[in-house]
Amino acid sequence: MSVLRNQPVGYAVRMNGAHPIIVFDAECVLCSLNAQFVLRYDRRGHFRLASMQGAVGAALYRRFGIDPADPDTLIVVTGDEALRDSDAILAIWSGLGWPWRALMVLRLVPRALRDPLYRLIARNRYRLFGKRQTCWVPSPEQAGRVL
Numbered sequence: 001m002s003v004l005r006n007q008p009v010g011y012a013v014r015m016n017g018a019h020p021i022i023v024f025d026a027e028c029v030l031c032s033l034n035a036q037f038v039l040r041y042d043r044r045g046h047f048r049l050a051s052m053q054g055a056v057g058a059a060l061y062r063r064f065g066i067d068p069a070d071p072d073t074l075i076v077v078t079g080d081e082a083l084r085d086s087d088a089i090l091a092i093w094s095g096l097g098w099p100w101r102a103l104m105v106l107r108l109v110p111r112a113l114r115d116p117l118y119r120l121i122a123r124n125r126y127r128l129f130g131k132r133q134t135c136w137v138p139s140p141e142q143a144g145r146v147l
Contacts, residue, residue, distance in 0.1 A: 019048045021077045021147065022092060023060050026051035030121075030129035031074065034092075039142045041096050047076075049138075050147040057147070072122055085122075086114035 022038060025031040035049050050057035058068040064075060064082045075082040076091045083091050086106075093103045106114070121128065138146045 021048045023050050023057045024074045026053050027132045028125045046095050086118045
């Protein structure tokens, strides 16, 4: 059975050399900018990305009990487990290496404080940052890392 839980931060980036998959909203301006940020600074090619609007991303959301038509979080999937909310963001920063890994200091902030702030931004992402009329599309060089 697939499990969606908050594992220790960094868990998703240590699994047996598998490529964690970041599932994000490609219509959300903030989410798309985050995906582009990952592609730019993930020089090791550690992460793969999947938009919730695509078949792979939608299937992964459904697998972990999230409605792809109304998601409340991005997720980082490794095998049968997924990180969500602020733990997913911290896992991404950890997986990018230095200097981004330094942001892991934020894990000292209790999840009970981090996650409500994350959810507030996630719920209001279109109003705060905008919504694209069409999904963000990766460049030809990046296409191999987007599922």
